[in-house]
Amino acid sequence: MFNLYLFFKSLHILGIILFLGNIIITGWWKTMADRTRHPAIIAFAQRQVTLTDYIFTAGGATFLFIAGLGTAMVGSLELMHIKWLLWGNILFLLSGLIWLFILIPIQIKQARMAKQFAVDGIIPDTYWKLGRFWLIFGTIATLLPLLNLYWMVFKPV
Numbered sequence: 001m002f003n004l005y006l007f008f009k010s011l012h013i014l015g016i017i018l019f020l021g022n023i024i025i026t027g028w029w030k031t032m033a034d035r036t037r038h039p040a041i042i043a044f045a046q047r048q049v050t051l052t053d054y055i056f057t058a059g060g061a062t063f064l065f066i067a068g069l070g071t072a073m074v075g076s077l078e079l080m081h082i083k084w085l086l087w088g089n090i091l092f093l094l095s096g097l098i099w100l101f102i103l104i105p106i107q108i109k110q111a112r113m114a115k116q117f118a119v120d121g122i123i124p125d126t127y128w129k130l131g132r133f134w135l136i137f138g139t140i141a142t143l144l145p146l147l148n149l150y151w152m153v154f155k156p157v
Helices: 004-036 039-074 083-120 125-154
Strands: none
Touching: 004 039, 004 125, 039 083, 083 125
């Protein structure tokens, strides 16, 4: 027998795995690539950061959003009146806004620079400055969904 609630919940968990897994691992290996200070390694990593964010971060976020709404609707959960759901949505939204308005624009700028320094081998200071902003805001954008994980699992009242 098909259970729509469990279907949406399963998609929601898949979204969590894709979303959180990618933002944590991407932050790690981009940081490690930058630490090498080797233009070809950094350029490759930067291209992959952008690509995996489009596929896994955006894909996971889409699953989270659609399946979360579906689970709430099928489970008759009121999104704005249940504290843990409200906080979960606020944290998800804040993380998404950081990605949309800060991190993705930085990644696009860094990816453009990486194309050039992959060829000429000279990494501009602007890349490193943007990298510091990416690390700071990326950490915040990662901690917010981790807090969200707490709200979704423990459902505090």
